[in-house]
Amino acid sequence: MPSKELPERSEIVIIGGGIVGVTLAHELAKRGEEVTVIEKRFIGSGSTFRCGTGIRQQFNDEANVQVMKRSVELWKRYSEEYGFSFEQTGYLFLLYDDDEVEEFKRNIAIQNRFGVPTRLITPEEAREIVPLLDISEVIAASWNPTDGKADPFYATAAFALNAERFGAKLVEYTEVKDFIIENGEIKGLKTSRGVINTGIVVNATNAWAKLINAMAGIKTHIPIEPYKHQAVITQPIRKGAIKPMVISFKYGHAYLTQTAHGGIVGGVGYELGPTYDLNPTYEFMREVSYYFTKIVPALRELLILRTWAGYYAKTPDSNPAIGRIKELGDYYIAAGFSGHGFMMAPAVAEMVADLITKDRTDLPVDWYDPYRFERGELRGEALQMG
Ligand SMILES: Cc1cc2nc3c(=O)[nH]c(=O)nc-3n(C[C@H](O)[C@H](O)[C@H](O)COP(=O)(O)OP(=O)(O)OC[C@H]3O[C@@H](n4cnc5c(N)ncnc54)[C@H](O)[C@@H]3O)c2cc1C
Secondary structure (H helix, E strand, O other): OOOOOOOOEOOEEEEOOOHHHHHHHHHHHHOOOOEEEEOOOOOOOOOHHHOOOEEOOOOOOHHHHHHHHHHHHHHHHHHHHHOOOEEOOOEEEEEOOHHHHHHHHHHHHHHHHOOOOOEEEOHHHHHHHOOOOOOOOOOEEEEEOOOEEEOHHHHHHHHHHHHHHOOOEEEOOOOEEEEEEEOOEEEEEEEOOEEEEOOEEEEOOHHHHHHHHHHOOOOOOOOOEEEEEEEEEEOOOOOOOOOOEEEEOOOOOEEEEEOOOOOEEEEOOOEEOOOOOOOOOHHHHHHHHHHHHHHOHHHHHOOEEEEEEEEEEEOOOOOOEEEEOOOOOEEEEEEOOOOOHHHHHHHHHHHHHHHHHHOOOOOOHHHHOOOHHHHOOOOOOOOOOO
16 A cells, blocks of 8 residues: 655655554645655554554543544544544443542543533443443443544554545655754655655654654653553454443553454553563463453453553653654654554644644644653643553
8 A cells, every 4th residue: 555665855754654643644645735654664563553442532631631532523534534443432431439539520520621521420320331340349430432442453544545645655664764954954864765855854653752853863851761561352252242441440450342353452551661572471461361350250251362562652741742843943743652642643643734834733732742851841640541
């Protein structure tokens, strides 16, 4: 599918062909911009094809709730337009004590203020939504039926194909090796397959973002580190057994749901790193089995088919760095998604395309200000599991 040739020049170059780079290329090309994505392996080969499918608006601050509300609108629009599956089967957070309930009541109030219809429900109502749940210790749940899930393969491919339809070039198996900078301005990029001339570059490499920043000679402190997170898939069971994404902070920061094929997919908060290693570990298997069967005892009967690992590109406040890096002409970053970048991508594409083409956006991009780390202004930690 993607173009083979590296163009000699491109108005805008996006480094990284994950969901973030691809949705941004799609948005820019749709606006009539000349844009090229350079991907060192194949489209989606970074964290994107390794992710847990989840798309939620249940966050704990105004910015992320607004951005995710917009993102869900875009997921809905593009899934219908391009024919990939985005199912609004909801997110169900299981709550086990009064402190958790209070915290989620505060989150729900923020969400409701922006029109996200989350509500606190009883354990019995939660079990009506997922009959296989063990609710013996659950005292309430936070439920938003408009959250959902999408298949990262189909979704990324659909955005990639349509980006190309609008004229974007997607170049695979081409690695960015260096920047060509003259008088503080970007002139081009050196790649493993030659030079591409350009004035505007977006770093959309997530777990590799610090390496690209170093290549660009960026002095600003933007701490993004790769952590190994693992996931699991079981043998398929009856379709519709677990429709929403089910979350339990009590049991290992676990998240689990059922894929379109019927398998149960998910992970827990077991984290290793910083590291670029991606070998799955036995300890993860043990933890995920223990925690998942606490939440849904019937899973004891199921075979685990496969485990794998991917990166969470983490920042100290679990929020990405999105914006223009002023010290180098037209250099932008959209990286450090800390485990929830798949869901954010369509709205991030809109924000970054707005910044590039209009120098402003209606979405609250300041929350993700890449300079906040240097200023010591960390945000409240974004609600994050896994
Ligand atoms: C186990 C697991 C579960 C997850 N679950 C969820 C979830 O349920 N919901 C959710 O929203 N998110 C989830 N995430 C996070 C999500 O996968 C990421 O946030 C998202 O995929 C980031 O997309 P990206 O495009 O920024 O990065 P990536 O997909 O990693 O893309 C970056 C690309 O840059 C390329 N690259 C790097 N260096 C260079 C270079 N020098 N030259 C050219 N190309 C380069 C890489 O090859 C890579 O393809 C999960 C992650 C993991 C690991």
